[in-house]
Amino acid sequence: MDQITPKAVKEFKIVGTRPLRPDGIDKVTGKAMYGADLYAPNMLYGCLLRINEPHAFIESINISNAEKLPGVKSIITFKDFLKINPDNKNNPILENCIANEKVLYDGHAIAAIAAVDLNTAKKALKLIKVKYKKLPFVINIEEAMKTGAPIVSVGKKNENIPDGYSDNVIQYCSFGNGNLEDGFKTADKLIKRTFKTPSVHQGYIEPHACLASMSNDGKADLWCCTQGHFNVRSICSNIFKMDNSQLKVTASEIGGGFGGKTTVFIEPIALALSQKSGHPVKIVMSREEVFKATGPTVSSLVDVEIGMKKSGKITAAKAIIRYEGGAFPNETYELGAQSAFASYDLDAVKTEAFNVLTNRPTQAAYRAPGAPQSIYAVESVIDELCQHFNLDPLYVRILNAAKKGTKSSYGPTFDDIGLKATLEAAKDHPHYNAPLKENQGRGISCGFWFNFGGNTCVSLNINFDGTVGVVEGNPDIGGSRSSISQMAAEELGISLDKVKTVIADTNSLGHNDVTDGSRVTFSVGLATIKAAKLAKKELCKRAAKLWGIDEDAVIWKEGYAHPAGANAGNQEPLSLEDIAKVSSQTGGPISGHYEVNAEGAGVSFGVHLVDIETDMETGHSKILRYTVFQDAGKAIHPSYVEGQMQGGSVQGIGWALNEEYIYNHDGKLQNPGFLDYRIPVASDLPMIDPVILEIPNPGHPYGVRGVGETSIVPPLAAINNAVSRATGIRFTELPLSPPRVLKAILNKQ
């Protein structure tokens, strides 16, 4: 667990230490309240009727028998949402929650029931009579793109789609610069390959859960596990045509999200059932529902062509990216196109990307959405070129690495970035030169993520006893209360135990964007520091008042107000507590509030090294050693930065080695459970060694860069390269599960 800080930067007292997280005791004793842990008086249990067909036209839904079952209190279908608000007919988020005219994927819901207990609700589901007509379906990218393919949804196609594709190809984009043709001509070797990755699920252990209560005056309370309760409020109040102020959303503790809890699936359903029944309604998804009806990531089909000089210099690079994200439009294809070559300083580069509709569940964001798939393809081709020229793969990456001033392949020019330092740290690490045995291979990959900023506001309140409350609006998904408290304490110059950070409901603070894009420690941290600065200004003003001097003659230093210089007088410094205690007499309570649409998040790079041993008789690949190098800008709580690096890596390992959505010929998902959709377990893995680099982000007062997402990007190619080197076979499709690898080994023999 090394930490590399290349140059002397700001000195910190609390930032960079590893205090116990403030919500920790509740989470190790079972007290913490997650989505399914709240119960309300007179509460009903809700559940959904799902159709196990990939594509079907709904002819009729007869609820009369179900309604008659004692204990059933309300039943809803899409028609109820049209009564609530006619505009709902054009709402793709709602239509993903509950089908309108067509079932668009295996597991799409078409009705929901609330009853006095879950057993009654489930019995009632069986009494709903549904008539539907099966339609031709398509679940594979290549087939979906061909003219003549069954069309998932008509009228979704954008105008800029090139000719020759079916109407399932709905979105297209391209990025790049330079002259590709000239670039490819000057190369000593060109490699072009096509890569495939499967749909994989975020796999959070907590299924979606919510408890909704709507009164007949139209006011509503909603409790749910979400990465962004303000976003839940926006989506739901839009569906119900409510004022934002009338819907209070409270985020429960969240049992994992990884992007998958950035939208809604059951919240509008619970609200509608509550509105119709007059009772609070709780819905908790089953694991099968989570797999079938919440968003996995896109599956991909990517062509990459790269030209390289024998020196290792890349002369030109091109990618054609095709992502399939289920039945509704999404933006992930664009992120894939932008991130593909972001790690490199290239004179000639082009990426094109297509988004394709299929009869699969609608994709949801998954940690660095879109980047792992395209970067997997790029980093695999680079590795093959390195092998071709017998060049050191880290040397080649250092030679071509993006740096400050590089105009990225997607447009922006990079500021201070840590890629080169990260690559050099990997090169200098003992892991890189450790010996390998037979059937073992070492894989390397770079990874990139943009990092987001976004709408953020924070209130920082100084209590009369000198303690501090920080009020923020982003659910704590992995220890952020701790890092926000640390930044507040650092800025104010007080001890950490004086600060408590809480997550406000939607009526208690202004809008905060979703906990996504690795934005929280950066944006909420930035707003907290700025709010603390405003509070310090006010504290100085109060000290000036107490001392009877001009407020400009007071400065704040290490938790105390001091006279600015000899001319200001020689008063004893006043602590935050001293000033807070008498603030009632100097003008009332003291607080700082800061709101921003934060920019300057600072891109993030990582480099992963992995050693793998492949069993040539079974095709099973075992991870022997794994080291993660990542630029954190400044690690506020290094343990939780390491945690992000380790956790993202292991999700990527699962993606590379085991995980995939498996469909049968009828378009039905075959593995909607943790037994058959196998995420990594403890016995699959070694320790994951994190090496944190700190190249400060100029866009943040303490230099923070988001660290949450980058770590899932490199494992795909790093493992692909390791297995390819271990077996002497170039692989181009994930997962590298034993059957696939064994088949390739047998074919080679």
Added chain:
Amino acid sequence: MKKLHVNVSINNDDLEFLCNPEDTLLDVLRNDLNLTGTKEGCSTGDCGACSVILDKKLVCSCLVLAAEVDGSSIDTIEGMAEENKLHVLQEKFLEHAALQCGICTPGILIAAKALLEKNQNPTEKEVRYWLAGNLCRCTGYDKIIRAVLDAAREMRKDHGPNYS
């Protein structure tokens, strides 16, 4: 259908409850006894989030019928800290930052406690295999394994040199 009457000791408290024949122990713990520290991740025995100790055996409470536990003794996460003093495992999980979202944590703590009651000096490999039935999606397990090994070390120290 008539409900079944069940007597049980949970975290050393004698309790009784009524349940339907099809209710699982997990359903009753959470929905009837307000012991929501035991989590539901899959209801098929694959994730371990609902782990409890039933008559000294580690089980997934989603795979046990509530009616089966009549006369049994059950330990859940709510009983792990004694009189507000955290169990060494709980302390070590906090110290090592062995949780991120925390949803798998109660189940993993219960499972780890069951391990350390059987084996006071487990190897890393033994911890990894024992916890292979408890899924964690956030941490990559690294810090969890370190926390369990450190807790085992600490507990051996507390119990003196003869505790091996």
